[in-house]
Amino acid sequence: WKAAKHIHQRMTSFGVESVLDSFVDMTPDGEKTMINVVGTLPGKQDEWIILGSHFDTMPGIDNFQGANDSGSSTGVLLELARVISESGVVPEIGIIFAFFDGEEGIAGYVEGDGLHGSRYMANKLAANGDHHNINAMILLDMVGDKDLQFTIPYNSSRELVQEVLNAAHATGHRDRFSLTRSIITDDHVPFLQIGVPAIDLIDFKYGSAPGLNDHWHTEADHLENISAESLEITGEITLQVVMRLAFDENTD
Numbered sequence: 492w493k494a495a496k497h498i499h500q501r502m503t504s505f506g507v508e509s510v511l512d513s514f515v516d517m518t519p520d521g522e523k524t525m526i527n528v529v530g531t532l533p534g535k536q537d538e539w540i541i542l543g544s545h546f547d548t549m550p551g552i553d554n555f556q557g558a559n560d561s562g563s564s565t566g567v568l569l570e571l572a573r574v575i576s577e578s579g580v581v582p583e584i585g586i587i588f589a590f591f592d593g594e595e596g597i598a599g600y601v602e603g604d605g606l607h608g609s610r611y612m613a614n615k616l617a618a619n620g621d622h623h624n625i626n627a628m629i630l631l632d633m634v635g636d637k638d639l640q641f642t643i644p645y646n647s648s649r650e651l652v653q654e655v656l657n658a659a660h661a662t663g664h665r666d667r668f669s670l671t672r673s674i675i676t677d678d679h680v681p682f683l684q685i686g687v688p689a690i691d692l693i694d695f696k697y698g699s700a701p702g703l704n705d706h707w708h709t710e711a712d713h714l715e716n717i718s719a720e721s722l723e724i725t726g727e728i729t730l731q732v733v734m735r736l737a738f739d740e741n742t743d
Contacts, residue, residue: 519598534585545594554710563635613681628689634725635717644675648688658731
């Protein structure tokens with residue numbers, strides 16, 4: 492709750508209208524109360540894109556900070572909200588900044604485990620028909636590794652993959668992206684399931700050397716093992732995509 496309130500206060504200070512959306516969901520450990528933080532910047536049309544990040548961290552790990560998973564993506568999303576809001580330019584398409592609770596699983600992502608906040612939001616959109624007005628969902632996750640190499644999973648929408656690769660090329664970072672045949676269970680999945688195009692911008696090799704993932708979900712996930720440059724690159728690429736999708740222009 493402290494983290495959610497902090498994010499809410501930051502969003503409000505940027506001039507982004509935001510709400511704390513609490514809900515109760517069943518987990519392998521019984522019912523839990525969780526809370527999403529959702530900020531909105533309305534556009535000229537009643538259409539939207541969603542920028543997402545989870546802000547909860549993995550439970551049960553001694554000395555776990557979660558600087559990369561999920562601090563990195565949450566920090567980038569907050570900065571994007573600030574930059575876009577303070578530009579004063581009204582987008583053609585509205586932007587939703589979604590900070591999800593309950594992404595981390597506690598039982599190996601069996602049915603009903605993890606993705607609680609994103610599933611709640613997606614189901615809510617589908618229930619009232621608002622999912623038809625969502626043009627895209629862009630998820631950021633684990634974007635702070637010093638050796639930043641995005642591994643876009645196979646279960647990402649093809650049209651958004653092309654948008655991201657175009658943005659990476661335009662910003663000079665195409666070499667940091669590869670496409671994988673892996674299917675990743677992450678917060679973009681519930682949106683794919685309701686028919687919303689979605690993509691997961693994730694570097695799933697977070698470790699002590701290139702290609703390793705030995706820092707993931709360990710006490711080594713702390714500030715000393717993430718890079719401000721990687722956060723900046725992620726923000727730059729994501730902003731390029733947002734400018735194209737929501738403002739119908741490029742930043743270069």
